[in-house]
Amino acid sequence: MNKKGMMVILSAPSGCGKDTVFKEICKIRNDVCESVSATTRKPRPGEIDGVNYFFKSTEEFEKMIETNSFLEYASYNGCYYGTPSAPVLAAVENGKICFLIIERKGAQKIMKNYPDAVSVFLMPPDIKTLEHRLRKRNTESEEAIKNRLRIAQFEIEDSSRFTYVLVNNELEKAVAGLNEILDAELALRNKK
Numbered sequence: 001m002n003k004k005g006m007m008v009i010l011s012a013p014s015g016c017g018k019d020t021v022f023k024e025i026c027k028i029r030n031d032v033c034e035s036v037s038a039t040t041r042k043p044r045p046g047e048i049d050g051v052n053y054f055f056k057s058t059e060e061f062e063k064m065i066e067t068n069s070f071l072e073y074a075s076y077n078g079c080y081y082g083t084p085s086a087p088v089l090a091a092v093e094n095g096k097i098c099f100l101i102i103e104r105k106g107a108q109k110i111m112k113n114y115p116d117a118v119s120v121f122l123m124p125p126d127i128k129t130l131e132h133r134l135r136k137r138n139t140e141s142e143e144a145i146k147n148r149l150r151i152a153q154f155e156i157e158d159s160s161r162f163t164y165v166l167v168n169n170e171l172e173k174a175v176a177g178l179n180e181i182l183d184a185e186l187a188l189r190n191k192k
Contacts, residue, residue, distance in 0.1 A: 004091035004189045005031075007114055008099050008182070009162075011107040012122035013152030015133040017168045019100045021122060024175040029182070035088045038064065040081035042183045044139055054084070072102070072109035077147060081106060099184060104155045111161070120178065120186050121162035125169040127152070 012018045026032055037056040040061050049055045056064070061080045065073060073082030083100055091098040100110060100117075111119050124130040132153055134145050159165050164181050168174040 004186075005095045006097055006122040006185060006189060007088060007092055007110070007117040008097055008185075009107045009110050009117055009119070010099055010101045010122060010167070010178075011104055011155075011162065013124060013130060013155045015130050015137070015152075016122045016124045016150045017133075017171065017174070018122055020171065021168060021174050021178060022099055022101060024171060025178055025182075028175070028179060029097070031095070032099060032182075033091050034099045034101060035083050037081055037083055037100075037102065038070075038073075039079055039081045041077075041081075056080075071100070071113070072138075074103060074105040074109070076103050076105070077112040077144070077151065083110070097186075104158055109163060118164070118181065119162040120164045120166060120181060121155075122174065123156065123159060123165055123167045124152070125167055129169075132145040 010018055010022060022034060036054060038056050038061060040056055041056050042054055047053065064070060069084055070082040071085045071088060073080060081103060083102060084108065110117050114128050127149065131149055134148055166174050166177045180186060
């Protein structure tokens with residue numbers, strides 16, 4: 001167990017493999033956990049409330065905003081997304097590396113309010129690969145895919161705000177790079 005835990009922001013355009021990279025890092029480390037975000041978007045096939053997301057109505061989500069129950073929240077592609085604060089802060093206090101797998105605007109709010117958080121941007125190898133990954137999901141309309149690609153352009157242009165940028169071209173290399181970042185950051189924090 002680490003002496004000190006830490007918050008790790010993992011952000012990327014939709015379809016870049018955030019969830020896949022996180023699942024792989026969980027296979028090689030026992031000190032990581034993931035914050036479960038709340039959202040107003042509809043569940044995708046196989047997603048479970050409380051595991052993949054806390055699926056909320058717009059009214060429920062807005063009540064949580066009013067009670068300051070989020071580390072951050074944002075509207076993305078017509079839906080709210082937010083990170084409930086209590087579970088994340090408890091995990092870090094207990095020495096865990098708590099991953100916040102969130103979109104760029106939410107990531108920037110966390111970086112501003114929690115400057116000690118480690119920020120990692122996962123980059124696609126190129127836009128064509130990203131488009132192929134989005135289409136392969138077969139979960140969204142043509143309009144939604146085009147919108148996600150437009151959003152991705154802005155996110156990629158803004159990636160310099162993150163402490164680390166990793167290209168997810170080969171999964172194994174991306175996971176190894178992330179693992180090295182975690183080890184280096186823990187070493188720095190536990191020296192203090």
